[in-house]
Amino acid sequence: SQQGEEDPQALSIQEGENATMNCSYKTSINNLQWYRQNSGRGLVHLILIRSNEREKHSGRLRVTLDTSKKSSSLLITASRAADTASYFCATVVRMDSSYKLIFGSGTRLLVRP
């Protein structure tokens, strides 16, 4: 089952605008990761934020984490048409000998040129 929900489910913006996607999760986490998926393709890791971090940046990406609210947000600044994709948050849940990723349902982002 999915770990949580992402909001919004779909987002359409103009090139150059910022895009914000939110993710909520249910259990305590080791870290939270964001992945991107182009239509019909595999997932690409974007950024990881540890449970003791509150904010992290990578290029045009900014991720925040609020463990008290069990939520995270991904901000893409100055969006480009090439950013069009689905974005998923994934929480890391410990198994006996490793970790598995529990994904949200994703946000489908459309950046209009």
Added chain:
Amino acid sequence: DTGVSQDPRHKITKRGQNVTFRCDPISEHNRLYWYRQTLGQGPEFLTYFQNEAQLEKSRLLSDRFSAERPKGSFSTLEIQRTEQGDSAMYLCASSLIGQSLRNEQFFGPGTRLTVL
């Protein structure tokens, strides 16, 4: 391209047939994962290998599903007596012990299965 490859990329089959998918992880990665993704949803964990040992299986993995990683390198996922509900994208990912704190998984392009 993450370095993880999957074959085939697309598979169309009739209900009741058996299908087998292959995943080749990044060569030095000793952990391999299978996920299933249905339309409009995020991937769901199916099973996990460390080297050749299958250490974790999800409840989603019914008796009709079997996965192997015989030499600790490539892995196969077989679905017997396919049902229409098996139609999905099957994703493989790999990672390396020692990166456990990050647990960044590298995903292949997926195999899209359509059961008619």
